[in-house]
Amino acid sequence: MELFQASGLTCLLIPTAFFVTFVLLLLRASGRRGRRLPPGNLGLPVIGETLQLIAAYKTENPEPFIDDRVRRFGAVFATHVFGEPTVFSADPETNRFILQNEGKLFECSYPRSLCNLLGKHSLLLMKGSLHKRMHSLTMSFGNSSIIRDHLLVDIDRLIRLNLESWSDRVLLMEEAKKITFELTLKQLMSFDPCDWTESLRKEYVLVIEGFFSVPLPIFSTTYRRAIKARTKVAEALSLVVRQRRKQCEAGARKKDMLGALLDGGGGSGFSDEQIVDFLVALLVAGYETTSTIMTLAVKFLTETPRALAQLKEEHDKIRAGKYPCEGLDWNDYKSMPFTQCVINETLRVANIIGGVFRRAMTDVNVKGYTIPKGWKVFASFRAVHLDQDHFKEARTFNPWRWQSNSGSTTPGNIFTPFGGGPRLCPGYELARVEISVFLHHLVTRFSWEPAEEDKLVFFPTTRTQKRYPIYVRRHDASGQCI
Template sequence: MAELGVSEMERMNTFGIGADAQRGLGAGMTLPLLFLATVVWWIWQRHKANLESGLPGTFGLPFIGETLTYVAKMKSPLGNFVDEKTKRYNGAQAFKSSLFFQPTVIATEVETVKMIVAKEGRSFVSNYPSSFALLLGRFNGLNMNGENWKRLRKFVISHIMRVDLLKERMADIEDLVVRTLDSWADDEGRTIYVEDETKTIAFNITALIVLNLKPGKVSQTMQRDYYPLIEGMFSLPINLPWTIYGKATQARVRILKTLEEFLQSRTVKDDVFDNYVQLLQEELPPGSPPALKHEMGLDLLTSLLFAGHDTTAATMVFSVKYIGENPKVLAELRREHEELLKRKQPGERISWDDCKTLSFSNSIITETLRMCNISTTVFRKSLEDVHVGDYVIPKGWLVLPYFRAVHFNPSIYPDPYTFNPFRYQDAAGSKLPFFGFGGGARLCPGMDLARAELCLFLHHLVMKFESWELLGNDVVSYFPFPRLSARLPIRVKRRTPPQQPST
């Protein structure tokens, strides 16, 4: 072999190929060989997993898999990537794919979805795309697991979402809702873009709860920067100024700068940020650098501001759409709120406990979330091989329990594409599987606050306006989150105050 090597080098030198050129030729041949070896390895790993899992499905192209197809179809009005796959595989309870550079299992059958959600922290852990962690911060709640997640959840429930604290905030929350809806009533003939308005309501409420921040320049600046941040969460993490992700990273820098300036300007320091940093002081290992605690505190605020407003805003805007399309629903909703007012003294506020009694309003919230849930799925990773009927979810795979498949299953929800809050008004309806706020150990800790906000919004919507005209022709898409193409333009008709009886 050595002789052949020498002979080959002599032959190359004969043709004038020097040592540097030989090294360049070797490097040039190495790169294609490495690429070929990587592709072969990729194909073998997926073939091996395919044999072991028994799951139907395909992995698509090397590396990118079916990600581009998934994104394109989920941006379409029907959001039909999963629906098409489920039909193709004869209603299989789960199928395999390759999304976001990872071999993936998508679960669509209700019992499989329930199982994945229930086994959080044991067989599955949260595993959102890297763009989430990079944009919300490495210590954001979505990407935390284990003891860090338990500590964060306990803190949120005991310091932010405590019912007694939220009850005290109800008047402030109501004032923020009324402030926006009164502006609609001031100019009855103008076109109102409901998506813009509800985002402002929800963000202002979240900023008040989390930061004790009142509406103004600071809240407007942060809200404006959250739009590109959210857009970048499911984009390819290519950090160039003109890319979606690049614009999102710039928005994160601005959000952190605004937060820092606000935190430094406070006169009262006993708040969420300082309480959380104090908790970290007690919980983190001795000697942890102060900068780490500060970073974790900022990541907490960033992720809470995201999680606390976007879902609620989407539910508000879609509820206006669905109620406006259904006169029967509007009439029943108004009847419920008129009955509520009859039980209260003139000028008396709507309370936290009142919101719990509004059965039909809560049915509207549930049905709206069923149809347009901002979390059509959650991202998990399997910690072990998990047997599901005749299939195996292999260890280390990305796992997506697809809530939308359950919510639109006609055997569970008859006529699933019809908005029908009446379906929850009997005992059977209360038992329908519902994942509008997630489930299991990661059930949204702000669920009750969101319902209270939405009840207040619905109350003042139907008490201030007789009806509203839906303008334009909005198209719904589902990626990265449900949205309306035209931002739901409407024109409102004010209610005529009831005549006082003559004396």
């Protein structure tokens, strides 16, 4: 009897499924007739082309998903991924249009799983006047004068302190992350490295892993572990915030980011929860992205000996005019033109921030097409940076393309490693300084060679857990290996 009941239920479900699919396809078709949507393929109902996107990003080269569709449909195309219709843009003009119209035609839109890990008050997820206020505050702590007068000395000191512990075999990615985490904690809350900061960093590692897992606690132990780690991080930071608030009330103030947040950032005060979420997001930003660029810069230089030799020559010249243990100053930083070429090219090829998601707040006309209200848009920086029309031999690491005498000009909407518009990364100058100082001490104090093959690091978007091990040899003050 149960068998017959099951068969009857199956007979009922099959035609129902076909009917629902037919209705969805019909609605999709009628919507297209009413508006000139960007060309593309929305794929299967509900699933869309999500599986194709995921499959592409599991390869060594995650570009086929965009490359194939650009060839078929053009630089602006429609698809359906992660449960929502989405317009992808590989066009620099369209990307600029999206970035510049933040809060007018488009608004920030990220998955709920990201909100769970970062917190609803993180800078990435803020909107409107609060975002403008927080973004301005963050920019004020990362501008050139603040870095020159206050931050550079600590950046130089902490990087040298970390490199002192290196010997023989080094897991470069892990060491770079340790450096950037300690630098960020110092800049945000005035903490020097200690047992507490290292304990906090270990919890952060678990939080970061949650960004690249299935965001379902029931099915993913990684995501479940990340949520628990995020709770521990928030509790630890909440304790710091409460202690610092009491100190401020007693008249003891520090000139760091936390101090500015406790003062209200020039406006009405922030709650402890808002401050904690803000700090969590800034720690993630400083920890993950800058350390990856450091690691990949070393990898690309190792694979391009001529570039490494020229970089070393530039930094040896700076070091020759200084005492052995003397730190770098702002003039030294401004005397690193080829270093900036290396950083630019690493940013362009690696694309740590591959693009940004936004949501259309109203029907938007772009390139003769209509992006319907509520649709997601994805401005792909990676697709532009790796486009042969914009950069010759675009997938080859060539830092000389950035030299001023090369005749190469790059409009602002072509090279956007730090985004743009109202959400331009507020720490872009600080990141450049940290990477420059790191490369200076690395090339003037060490020689190295890769410990093993590590191809997938070339595209960090594949989220490989490779750590890029290298064998290092320390130099003495004269530059000789010891």
